[in-house]
Amino acid sequence: MGRETLIDEIRTKLGDAVESVSESYGDDVLAVRPGFLRSLMVALRAAPFDYAVLLDLTCVDFTAGEGRFELVYHLYSLSRNVRLRLKTSLPAADPVADSITGLWKNADWLEREVFDMFGVRFTGHPDLRRLLTYEGFEGHPLRKSYPWRLAQPRIPMKDKV
Amino acid sequence: METRIQREARPESMLINMGPSHPAMHGTIRIMLELDAERILNAEVEVGYLHRGFEKTCENKTYFNLLPYTDRLNYVSPLINNLGYAMTMEKMLGVGVPERAQLIRVLMSELSRISDHLTCLAAMAMECGAFTVFLYMMKAREFLWDVIEFTTGARMTTSYIRIGGVRADLHPDWRGSLATAVRETRRVLKDVSGLLDKNSIFQGRTRGVGVISKEDALSYGWTGPCLRSTGIPYDVRKASPYLIYDKLDFEVPVGEFGDNFDRYRVRMREMEQSLRLLEQVAALIPGAAPITGEPAIEPAEAIRVSRRQKTAARIRLSPNLEGSEKARYADLMTSDRPAALGSTACGVVVPPKEDTYTTMEGLISHFLFFMNGHGIRPPKGDVYFSVEGGNGEVGFYVVSDGTDRPYRLHLRAPCFHVVSALEQLIKGRLLADVIPTFGSMNIIAGELDR
Numbered sequence: 001m002g003r004e005t006l007i008d009e010i011r012t013k014l015g016d017a018v019e020s021v022s023e024s025y026g027d028d029v030l031a032v033r034p035g036f037l038r039s040l041m042v043a044l045r046a047a048p049f050d051y052a053v054l055l056d057l058t059c060v061d062f063t064a065g066e067g068r069f070e071l072v073y074h075l076y077s078l079s080r081n082v083r084l085r086l087k088t089s090l091p092a093a094d095p096v097a098d099s100i101t102g103l104w105k106n107a108d109w110l111e112r113e114v115f116d117m118f119g120v121r122f123t124g125h126p127d128l129r130r131l132l133t134y135e136g137f138e139g140h141p142l143r144k145s146y147p148w149r150l151a152q153p154r155i156p157m158k159d160k161v
Numbered sequence: 162m163e164t165r166i167q168r169e170a171r172p173e174s175m176l177i178n179m180g181p182s183h184p185a186m187h188g189t190i191r192i193m194l195e196l197d198a199e200r201i202l203n204a205e206v207e208v209g210y211l212h213r214g215f216e217k218t219c220e221n222k223t224y225f226n227l228l229p230y231t232d233r234l235n236y237v238s239p240l241i242n243n244l245g246y247a248m249t250m251e252k253m254l255g256v257g258v259p260e261r262a263q264l265i266r267v268l269m270s271e272l273s274r275i276s277d278h279l280t281c282l283a284a285m286a287m288e289c290g291a292f293t294v295f296l297y298m299m300k301a302r303e304f305l306w307d308v309i310e311f312t313t314g315a316r317m318t319t320s321y322i323r324i325g326g327v328r329a330d331l332h333p334d335w336r337g338s339l340a341t342a343v344r345e346t347r348r349v350l351k352d353v354s355g356l357l358d359k360n361s362i363f364q365g366r367t368r369g370v371g372v373i374s375k376e377d378a379l380s381y382g383w384t385g386p387c388l389r390s391t392g393i394p395y396d397v398r399k400a401s402p403y404l405i406y407d408k409l410d411f412e413v414p415v416g417e418f419g420d421n422f423d424r425y426r427v428r429m430r431e432m433e434q435s436l437r438l439l440e441q442v443a444a445l446i447p448g449a450a451p452i453t454g455e456p457a458i459e460p461a462e463a464i465r466v467s468r469r470q471k472t473a474a475r476i477r478l479s480p481n482l483e484g485s486e487k488a489r490y491a492d493l494m495t496s497d498r499p500a501a502l503g504s505t506a507c508g509v510v511v512p513p514k515e516d517t518y519t520t521m522e523g524l525i526s527h528f529l530f531f532m533n534g535h536g537i538r539p540p541k542g543d544v545y546f547s548v549e550g551g552n553g554e555v556g557f558y559v560v561s562d563g564t565d566r567p568y569r570l571h572l573r574a575p576c577f578h579v580v581s582a583l584e585q586l587i588k589g590r591l592l593a594d595v596i597p598t599f600g601s602m603n604i605i606a607g608e609l610d611r
Contacts, residue, residue: 025252025544052379056545058571060560072558074545074573078379078393081400085545106382109581117216127165132209132610141217148214148221 006082009048014040024085032088037071038098044075044084045103051075051084054100057110059118061144068092069120090120099124117142166193166205174202181210185288185596188606190580192587192595199592204584211610219570224250224324224537225511225530227570232318234572234608237280238273238551240309242608243322248403249546249557250324253539256497256509262326263404264446265493268339269309269322270404270548271435271442275346276305277551277603278386278428278435285425285600286357289366294353301349304342311338324537325510326494329486330449339443343436350432357425367421371586371598378419382578385553386427387602391419397549405445411438424601449489460518467519476515487513509537536565552576552603574608 007021010030017036022029032040044051055074062068067089075084090097099122101107111122112131119140122128130137136155139146170176175196180186189210195203215234219227231246232239244266251258258266283298306316311332313321321328332338357363373383375391388395396413398406414430416423457477458466466472475488486493494510511530516523529535539561547556553575560569579602587595 024542027545054382055554056382056556056558056571056573058558058569060543060569072543072571074556074558078395083545104382105377105380105585106578106581109577130209132212134209141214146217148217 006049006080010044014043027083027085029085029087032086034088034090034097037086037088038100038103040086041073041100041103049077050079051077053078054104054106054110055083057107057114059114059120059142061118061142063144064092069095069118071097071114071120095120097122099128101125116140119143164193164205164207166195166203169203170195171202173197179595181207186599187284188604188609190604190606190609192583192599194587194592194595196592201587201590201592201595204587206580206583208580208606209610211606213611215572215611216570219567221566223533223565224539224567227567228323229318229320232320234574234611235277235550235552235555235576235605236317236607237605238277239317239319240269240273240313240322241277241548241550241555243320244270245546245548245550245555245557247322247324248548249544249559250509250537250539251495252546253542253544253559253561254324254499254509254537256325256495256499258326258495259492261446261492262494264442265327265331266322267404267406267409268331268439268442268446269312269327271438272305272309272342274549274551275432275435275439276302276309278432279305279346279349281551281600281603282353282425282428285421285597286353286363288596288600289363291356291360291363294356297349297352297356301342301346304338304345308335308338308342311335323494323510325497325508328493330489330493331446333449336443339439343439346432346436350429350436354429364422366593366597367425367601369418369420370590370594371421371424371601373419373582373586375419377582377585381582383553383582384575384578385550386431387424387553387579389413390416390423390427392417397547397554401547403548409438409441411435421597421601449492463515463519472519476518487515534565538563538565547573550575552579552605552608555608572608572611574611576603576605576609580604580609 010018017032017040019031019033053076055076058072060070060072062070069090071088071090073086075086097120099111101111109131111125112128114120115122115128116130116133117140137152177194177196179192179194181189181191191207193205194201215230218230228243228246231242234242279298279302283295287295309319310316312335313319373391375393378388378391384395392415394413394415399413411434414427414434416427457475460476463472463474463476490513498508512523512526517527541561541563543560545556545558547554554573555575556573558571559567562568583599586598
């Protein structure tokens with residue numbers, strides 16, 4: 001499947017979910033409406049698109065109110081050897097997205113990391129808590145409002161397991 | 162605070178911590194285990210002990226200045242991290258790299274890949290009790306790091322591969338040291354194969370242990386040797402070739418069962434391929450042309466002369482100094498000046514130090530490169546690029562807002578995805594199986610925790 005036919009296919013089949021299709025330095029980028037994220041992922045994972053690998057998930061904080069947080073997913077199709085970038089914008093007040101942990105197993109940790117770093121919550125995640133920082137860490141360090149080198153309060157010593 | 166494993170624990174079972182500081186945990190990582198005698202009923206992995214805010218720090222550094230931070234991601238193969246970052250920025254800026262620099266980059270990548278695999282297998286074998294293998298492999302690694310050290314001036318924190326090229330030419334005697342390294346590594350690989358391949362203790366601890374299916378490996382986002390051990394031949398060097406990998410002859414070894422032994426075998430065979438690549442690339446790199454012209458003068462003398470008149474004399478600078486090789490710049494650094502950078506910008510590479518020290522224009526372009534708000538300012542947009550690292554696909558996602566600092570820089574660490582499967586792999590197995598399984602995954606906490 002060539003690039004054009006793929007984009008056409010996505011447009012016809014998943015037109016409701018896709019806000020725009022663009023290209024950035026040779027990579028295909030889909031802007032997705034947040035409500036359709038999960039259903040779109042289900043479709044993209046199946047044939048004919050066959051994006052079997054969730055390469056990466058991250059987030060960007062654009063500080064402005066609506067669409068402040070932009071989730072960025074990178075998918076990879078092993079059979080067609082192409083990558084796809086999906087973006088979806090979440091509002092500043094209540095950044096919530098659908099979890100895709102049921103589709104890809106590494107989404108568990110990736111979503112925990114985004115929650116930890118940006119405070120974006122994922123509905124349907126089985127165990128959403130901090131991953132790289134610790135319980136008792138205050139704030140979400142990769143938000144632009146979080147100052148670089150901010151000192152954290154001391155926390156009590158962890159109980160022994 | 163209760164962890165998940167504490168909530169779910171059965172009353173009669175035992176909870177035990179492995180790590181974060183455990184002799185068999187290379188890298189600080191904590192594995193909480195729920196045990197019934199030696200059987201692991203449940204496991205929980207806690208990471209983040211080496212989290213040092215790499216991504217946040219990068220947002221506060223210029224594109225040029227953050228390069229040394231990338232050394233500290235996968236600290237066993239820093240050159241591949243440098244390469245991944247440099248090539249991401251080159252993709253964004255749209256600059257090409259001279260042929261010789263590309264060859265040097267391939268050479269350095271493959272040296273790093275071998276040292277990465279050697280470290281992984283050495284630690285894995287040692288934890289299974291094969292201390293001899295550890296010593297042999299560390300010895301081979303030292304020979305490889307000699308080649309790297311001669312050229313880059315450092316063993317691990319190299320910062321050698323720069324945006325637009327490489328920092329300096331290869332050491333004059335690089336062929337000799339490379340030949341020694343290749344010969345010694347081959348010998349060690351043969352010895353290690355002899356020690357481990359048919360060793361029943363090693364086989365017993367690795368065969369059929371830590372098995373992952375193809376589907377699970379893909380679902381966990383595995384890449385690199387760990388994914389290939391399940392039989393999926395995905396290698397970034399083949400799937401989307403960068404540098405000159407499409408012109409080189411190498412195979413992608415794959416395993417069959419996705420167990421610890423396959424991960425060991427894939428790494429061993431990959432090192433053989435990397436050695437082949439080293440030899441091919443070494444044959445392709447032409448000898449550096451001797452520098453002609455006036456004999457070199459000392460820097461102090463050059464400054465004294467340049468006070469009276471502009472000097473064209475060559476200046477003798479330490480080869481480890483930043484940009485001390487003006488005569489080699491055409492071979493090593495790009496001369497592209499992307500239109501997107503604007504007319505006042507000075508390009509994407511550090512101006513030669515010879516110019517900085519002796520001419521006014523050189524000094525101005527030096528300041529233009531390093532001043533706040535100047536230097537490398539890519540156009541607005543975002544870019545993703547990945548290279549094949551020792552553990553798998555090392556990807557950088559960079560968002561630029563048009564200033565000289567990245568608005569957002571994210572690393573796709575291959576380790577992260579591999580470790581996320583650890584809980585599943587050790588559940589239901591014996592306590593002792595944690596060690597070889599963990600060892601064969603090659604955890605590098607530097608890139609895992611960022």
